[in-house]
Amino acid sequence: MTLKDIIKRVFTKEKKVVICGLDSAGKTTMVSFLQSGTFIEHPPTMGKELNTMEVQGIRINIMDMGGQSDFRELWLGEASEAECVIFMIDAYARERFSEAKDELWRLAAVFKKKPLIVLANKYDLQPVASIGEIIDALDLKKLPSFEIIPISCRTGFGIVKAFMKIYYKLTGKHLKKRISPKAITVFDQGGIPLTSSSNQDILQGGLFAAINSFIRESFNTDLNQLKMGGHLIIFKRSKNLMGSIVLSDSDSGNIQEAEDGLSELLHHLEHMCPEIEKAEYDSSKIEYLVGQYASNLL
Numbered sequence: 001m002t003l004k005d006i007i008k009r010v011f012t013k014e015k016k017v018v019i020c021g022l023d024s025a026g027k028t029t030m031v032s033f034l035q036s037g038t039f040i041e042h043p044p045t046m047g048k049e050l051n052t053m054e055v056q057g058i059r060i061n062i063m064d065m066g067g068q069s070d071f072r073e074l075w076l077g078e079a080s081e082a083e084c085v086i087f088m089i090d091a092y093a094r095e096r097f098s099e100a101k102d103e104l105w106r107l108a109a110v111f112k113k114k115p116l117i118v119l120a121n122k123y124d125l126q127p128v129a130s131i132g133e134i135i136d137a138l139d140l141k142k143l144p145s146f147e148i149i150p151i152s153c154r155t156g157f158g159i160v161k162a163f164m165k166i167y168y169k170l171t172g173k174h175l176k177k178r179i180s181p182k183a184i185t186v187f188d189q190g191g192i193p194l195t196s197s198s199n200q201d202i203l204q205g206g207l208f209a210a211i212n213s214f215i216r217e218s219f220n221t222d223l224n225q226l227k228m229g230g231h232l233i234i235f236k237r238s239k240n241l242m243g244s245i246v247l248s249d250s251d252s253g254n255i256q257e258a259e260d261g262l263s264e265l266l267h268h269l270e271h272m273c274p275e276i277e278k279a280e281y282d283s284s285k286i287e288y289l290v291g292q293y294a295s296n297l298l
């Protein structure tokens with residue numbers, strides 16, 4: 001990296017993050033989840049691929065490295081130029097942990113100087129290795145510092161948390177959450193709830209019933225908001241589903257953010273459950289997917 005490059009990066013608020021990890025860890029799937037808000041299948045990365053995101057005025061260049069052995073020689077050079085390095089591991093593939101450890105430690109010189117974030121991916125699969133197991137398997141305690149976060153690039157579990165951490169490492173600033181949604185419910189086309197209230201405390205005491213009856217009465221109208229007992233409830237419709245999100249009254253200045261988050265969730269559900277096109281609703285699958293994705297909204 002030349003001096004000109006460094007100056008350009010400082011003044012244009014351009015930051016670089018590099019994602020390394022064995023082939024099939026899920027690196028490209030993560031980058032595409034961040035961009036599309038859902039899971040998309042990709043072919044293996046040949047060499048490396050640059051993706052750019054603009055977040056709160058900062059241009060983030062994400063270098064997605066190919067993980068096949070032929071391409072691993074490229075990692076060190078790219079990692080040396082980055083402000084933050086991510087190492088992704090397939091937490092389900094225990095048989096590859098020792099190979100992953102060897103490759104991680106080939107980059108050790110880099111981690112003496114810059115932050116390492118380990119993403120333990122595929123947490124939707126069972127039986128997945130625990131975080132403690134992965135720390136031991138990769139010998140992470142020997143590093144001066146590291147962070148490790150469990151995620152799933154299939155269900156979206158932990159993706160926003162991971163991204164917020166990356167953003168903080170890159171910029172020294174916390175990404176602000178402007179709303180604090182308190183509960184999410186998803187309904188089928190007929191207004192029947194597909195998710196339950198039992199794991200969402202705030203929905204006890206009549207709120208769930210009120211939302212249900214509102215949905216049935218106004219499903220075919222343009223109404224999309226309800227105020228009740230200090231809560232603001234936003235409704236959103238997608239092709240085959242409807243969703244509601246409960247906010248507190250104080251969030252009312254940032255409704256757009258809640259609407260966007262809910263739309264993304266519904267889009268993800270439609271994408272992951274193509275059977276709903278045929279009006280086949282599997283409520284346990286939807287409940288599971290909502291629970292996984294909700295970590296990005298709640």
Ligand SMILES: Nc1nc2c(ncn2[C@@H]2O[C@H](COP(=O)(O)OP(=O)(O)OP(=O)(O)O)[C@@H](O)[C@H]2O)c(=O)[nH]1
Pocket residue numbers: 021022023024025026027028029030040041042043044045046065066067068121122123124125151152153154155
């Ligand atoms: N079950 C599950 N599968 C995942 C997850 N993330 C990725 N996959 C799958 O894992 C396979 C590899 O994903 P990629 O994103 O292409 O992996 P990669 O790390 O980019 O691989 P290379 O480009 O070869 O280095 C694909 O079949 C993905 O669908 C996840 O969180 N859960």
Ligand SMILES: [Mg+2]
Pocket residue numbers: 027028029043044045064065066067
């Ligand atoms: Mg890839």
